[in-house]
Amino acid sequence: MFRQIGVIPDHQNYQRIVWREHPSAPLKPYQLGTVTYGTACAPYLAVRVLEQRAYDHKEQYPTASKILLEDFYVDDLLTGSNNENELIAIRKELLELMSHAKMYNSLSEFDELVHRASSWQRLVHTVGYVLRFIQRLKEPRKRVESTILSFEEIKAAQIVCLRNAHACFGDDRRLIQKDQPLRNRSQLFKLTPCIGQDGLLRVGGRLRPSQLPEEVKHPILLPKAPHITKLILEHEHWVNLHPGTSALFVIVRQRYWIIGARNLIRKVTHNCIRCFRQRHHTTHQLMSDLPSIRITQSLPFVNSGCDYAGPITLKDRKGRNAKKSKGCICLFVCLVTSALHLELVTDLSTETFLAALRRFMSLKCNNSWHLHSIRIESRRHWQMKALNGSSFHRKHLTGEETQISAVVNSRPLYYTPDTDVTYLSPAHLLIGRSFTTIPEGDMSHIQENRLDYWQEVQALYQGFWKRWHQEYLTTLQHRPKWGTPQPNVELGSVVLIKDSNTPPAAWPLARVMSTHTGTDGRVRAVKLKTASGEATRAITKIAVLPNSETMFQGGPGC
Known part of the structure; x- marks a missing residue:
């Protein structure tokens, strides 16, 4: 009955609670809009409302008003009549009076039970035991066997x-x-x-x-x-x-x-959370603008990205029964020219990476250099396809790496028509020509006054950068995916962390502790609290669970 009596908005602030559907859900504040059972004033408010309804509708429903004032004890009605027709008339008049007060009939209690039930099976069993109890009241001598x-x-x-x-x-x-x-x-x-x-x-x-x-x-x-x-x-x-x-x-x-x-x-x-896990759709956001280091002319490999490809199988010697071990390819990519450099590494330890990094810097870099950790999907896939799962001796693999780098660096930076033979590749920005072209013959026998070689080379090099500005940069305008803005991931959201080594049903749960926004105010990385500690992930590596108020766990007793 108390839940059927409203509280004016000004007093609802005194009935604030916090609630969550399950232990991993965030706490949410609520204001109770009806009289709360257990408070000292609840019985008085309930009786006082009934009395006021009786006074307000005394002329329209005299019999029902008299019963409200004399025959009610809180929410229990104790009344009777001399005949059945009169009792039916009383019931009808009471229901009409209470409906004017916007108070429910006996169905409201059942509706409340329905809304509290978390599953169809639990609701049916609850009603079943209520019906059994009613039946035992009618037939107290009847024994229940189970x-x-x-x-x-x-x-x-x-x-x-x-x-x-x-x-x-x-x-x-x-x-x-x-x-x-x-x-x-x-x-x-x-x-x-x-x-x-x-x-x-x-x-x-x-x-x-x-x-x-x-x-x-x-x-x-x-x-x-x-x-x-x-x-x-x-x-x-x-x-x-x-x-x-x-x-x-x-x-x-x-x-x-x-x-x-x-x-x-x-x-x-x-x-359904179980179905959500199997769909394994991760979160995404509108693809951000390119960083300035990718679209500003600079010397090759001044700004570089790093990633790994593999694993690959290495042999310690030629011939049969050679001992085999696993290794990887460390890829360094120039963020401006897309030029590629490959280094063989025998494991994923820090020491091995630093050794590969020193070799790369001694060959490609000047004193001003920056390294970024990125994912180089297309080049990594292309290289693994070229190696074709074969086993290599370490000395031979070094030659393979050189050939793969040359071929990849000689591929066009952007789409070119079939008839265009003067395409622009990363190699043109490195050495002035494709790595796969045959070098020109020796021109030392030509007199110096007939060829200003340095000026010609510089003009050719500058022409390549001019084409880089005019032809390549404009191809980066479009967003190949994630073209629609999405709502930002919110603090406190419960998410699944994508793990390529486990099935989606086993992805670990985490809660968002903080968010990292780009210059456009959109969240593209989050800091997470997991059962084992903290981690930072891009939003493409997490899947935000449905709202805790509507999520369906997919079990009978939820």
């Missing part, structure tokens, strides 16, 4: 729950009982509904002469709004091993005809 509900008791509890869901079909049900046609605007008009032997509204339809089971020919009608419909869909989704939207639609249609079923089913499957 504490477990029987099939008949569960069936009766399901019917009670489904009848409650049919409350919104009240007008249609009354017309059917009077054998009158439904209104044209009724959402059941095209389904020719009927009332089954169990008292439930069912589809009449056109399949009566078919050989289908009666339950399939005349499925139970369900509206889309009540919470019971959602519980039933979640239950069917779980017992049928998490089917997709179309499969679950067909399964549910065998027993229930739900108004607007497909949208509801799509929402249920979307909010």
Whole structure:
């Protein structure tokens, strides 16, 4: 009863609580808008509201008002009458008076039970035990052989729950009982509904002469709004091993005809955490602008990126029975020219990487140099394809690396027509020509006054950079993916951390502690709190779980 009495907004601030659906969900503050059970003033407020309703409607409902003032004890009514007709009239008058006060009838308590139930199975069992208790009050001498509900008791509890869901079909049900046609605007008009032997509204339809089971020919009608419909869909989704939207639609249609079923089913499957894990869709954001170090002319390898490719198989010597070990290729890529340099490493230790880094710097870099950790998918894939899973002696692999670098660095920086033979490659910005072209012959026998060689080389080199500005940079304008802005990842969000070495169902949970935004204010990296510590990940490596208020864990007792 207390939950049916509203509290004015100014006083709701004194009824603040925090709540979360499960231990890993964030705490959320709430204001209670109704009288709270357990507070000292709750009984007084409940009785005082009833008295005020009686005074306000005394002239319109004299009998009901008198009963409210004299025969109520908090929320219990103790009254009677000399005959049945008079008692029915009293009940009707009380219900009308209370409806004017916007207080619910006895169905409100059942509705509250439905909304508190976390699953269809739990709701049915709760109602089943309530019905058993009522039956024992009527027949106290009847013994109950088992504490477990029987099939008949569960069936009766399901019917009670489904009848409650049919409350919104009240007008249609009354017309059917009077054998009158439904209104044209009724959402059941095209389904020719009927009332089954169990008292439930069912589809009449056109399949009566078919050989289908009666339950399939005349499925139970369900509206889309009540919470019971959602519980039933979640239950069917779980017992049928998490089917997709179309499969679950067909399964549910065998027993229930739900108004607007497909949208509801799509929402249920979307909010199922187990299904969410299997979809393993990670988060993304509008692709950011390119950093200035990638679009500003500079010497090759001044700004470089680093990544690994592999593993590859190494042999310690030639011939048969050679001892084999695993190694990797360390890739260094110039962020401006996209030129590639490869170094062989025998393991992923810090010492081995630093040795490869020193070799790279001694060959390619000047004193002003910056290294960035990046993912070089296309070049890494191209190199592994070239190696083709073969085993190499370390000396021979060094030659392979040189050839692969030469070929990759000689590929065009951007798309060129089939007829264009003067393409621009990273090699042109490194040495002035493609690595795969044959060098020109010796021109030392030509007189010096006939060839200003240095000026010619410088003009050629500057021409390559001019083409880099005019032809290559403009190809970087478009965003090849992530073209739509997305809502930023929020603090406190529960996420899954993507791990390529484990299946999606085993991805660890984490909570967002802080966010890192770009110059455009969009979050593209987050700091996470995990069970084992803290970690920082790009948002493309996490999957944000659905809102904790709507998530469906996918189990019977949730």
